Amino acid sequence: MNTYEQVLEKVELALAKGEYHYCIEYLLPIINLFPLSSKEGVNLRTILITALCGINNKEDAKKFCRELLSSYDNKTRENAKYLMEVIDSPEIKKPKNWNVELESDPSLNKKSLNSLRKKRKVIEKKKFINVTDNPTGETKPFQKGFSLIIFLILLLLIPLLSGCVKVENTLDLSELDSITNKLVIESKYINKFPWQIKFEEKIKDVFPEAEIKQEKSTFSLKNKNLKLENTKQILKEIQKAAGDLAGGSTNIDINTAQKNFIFFKKYFYRIELDLNSIQNIDDLEIIFKIIHPNNANLNYKNNLNLEIKKNLIIWKLNPGQMNSLEFSFWSWNKLLIGISIILVIIILAYLLRFYRLKLGTDLPQLPSK
Numbered sequence: 001m002n003t004y005e006q007v008l009e010k011v012e013l014a015l016a017k018g019e020y021h022y023c024i025e026y027l028l029p030i031i032n033l034f035p036l037s038s039k040e041g042v043n044l045r046t047i048l049i050t051a052l053c054g055i056n057n058k059e060d061a062k063k064f065c066r067e068l069l070s071s072y073d074n075k076t077r078e079n080a081k082y083l084m085e086v087i088d089s090p091e092i093k094k095p096k097n098w099n100v101e102l103e104s105d106p107s108l109n110k111k112s113l114n115s116l117r118k119k120r121k122v123i124e125k126k127k128f129i130n131v132t133d134n135p136t137g138e139t140k141p142f143q144k145g146f147s148l149i150i151f152l153i154l155l156l157l158i159p160l161l162s163g164c165v166k167v168e169n170t171l172d173l174s175e176l177d178s179i180t181n182k183l184v185i186e187s188k189y190i191n192k193f194p195w196q197i198k199f200e201e202k203i204k205d206v207f208p209e210a211e212i213k214q215e216k217s218t219f220s221l222k223n224k225n226l227k228l229e230n231t232k233q234i235l236k237e238i239q240k241a242a243g244d245l246a247g248g249s250t251n252i253d254i255n256t257a258q259k260n261f262i263f264f265k266k267y268f269y270r271i272e273l274d275l276n277s278i279q280n281i282d283d284l285e286i287i288f289k290i291i292h293p294n295n296a297n298l299n300y301k302n303n304l305n306l307e308i309k310k311n312l313i314i315w316k317l318n319p320g321q322m323n324s325l326e327f328s329f330w331s332w333n334k335l336l337i338g339i340s341i342i343l344v345i346i347i348l349a350y351l352l353r354f355y356r357l358k359l360g361t362d363l364p365q366l367p368s369k
Helices: 004-016 020-027 039-054 058-069 074-088 106-110 146-161 194-206 228-246 334-359
Strands: 165-172 179-187 211-214 218-226 251-261 264-274 284-291 296-298 306-309 312-317 322-332
Touching (some): 004 020, 004 039, 020 039, 039 074, 058 074, 165 228, 179 194, 179 228, 194 218, 194 228, 228 251, 296 306, 312 322
Parallel strands (some): 165 284
Antiparallel strands (some): 165 179, 179 218, 211 218, 251 264, 264 322, 284 312, 296 322, 306 312
16 A cells, blocks of 8 residues: 555645646545544545546535534634635636637546656647637626635635744743743634634633733733742643643643852753644644843754844744753852942941041141140
C-alpha cells in the first residue's frame, strides 16, 4: 500500500497539471484507507473535492463536504461549511464571444498517472487559434449582480487563505520583584472560533480579579505586581486551560537560578513548553515574548525560532512538540549598592567634620585668664 506521502505527492502533481479525472480515479478507491478523524484523511478529501469541482461534479463534491461537516474538529467543520457555500454559489453565465476555443489532442486525456513523471520527447504539431475576420460586435458590460457575486465568493475564500489565530504572551521581567504577564489572543478570522470563546470564558473564571479586555476580534489578560512563584502558577493555569480545551495535557516548566557577585547578580532561566497535545490545530501562531532588564545571553543562538532585540526576546513556539529556551542576564544588587552609598556618605561626612575641627577657624580667640 502506498504511504500517505506517496499518495499526496501523486495527487498534488496531477492537480497541478490539471489532470482532475486521474486525480479522482486514483483517490476514490483508496480514500477510505485514510479515516476522516486523521489530518491525512481531511487533506486528501479536500483535494478530492477540489478535483471534483474542477470537472464540475458538484454532487459528489457535496457528498465529501458532508463527510467533513461530521468531523469532530471545529476547524475542519468550519472549512467544510465555507466550501459548501462556495460549491452552492450560482454560476455566472458568460457570453460565448468571451471564450477563445483552442484545438486540443484527444489522446492527451488518456494519460495515466504514471506518465506524469516520465520525461518523453514528443513531436507536436503546430496549432493555431481559429480566427475569423468577422467582427464580434460591441463589447457588452457585465450583467447586474456580477460584481456582487464575485465579492461574495472572494469574501468566502478569505478565511481559507489567511491565518486564523495569533496567541501572544509577554512576560515582563524588568522589575524582578514586580513581574507583569500579559496574554493577548488576536483572531484574524471574520469571527472567533468556538474554542476561542470557550477558552476566554474559562480564563475569566480562573482569573476573576485580573485586568481583562474582551473585544470582537481580540482578548487580553493582564496580571501585574507578581512574584516569581505567582508568575509560574499563572502560566501553569493558562497552559492547563489550553490543554483541557485541546483534549490533551500541556505543561510549562520554569527553572531559575542566580549567582551573587558582590555588586552584581546573574540570573539563569530555563523554560520548557510541552505543546504536543495541540498539534491538530492548524494556522495557530503562538509567540512568547520576554522583557529582561539587561542584555540577555541565549544558549541556542542558531535557533531560527528565537529573535533578540535589545531587552526583548521573541520566541516563536511550534505546536505539536516540546519547546525549550535557556537565557541569562546580569542585574545590579540594588540593596548592597544602596548600603554602600550610605556608608560612603557617612564616612565622607565624618572626615569632613574631623578635618574642619582640626584646621580651626579664623575667628579671634578670647584672652585666657
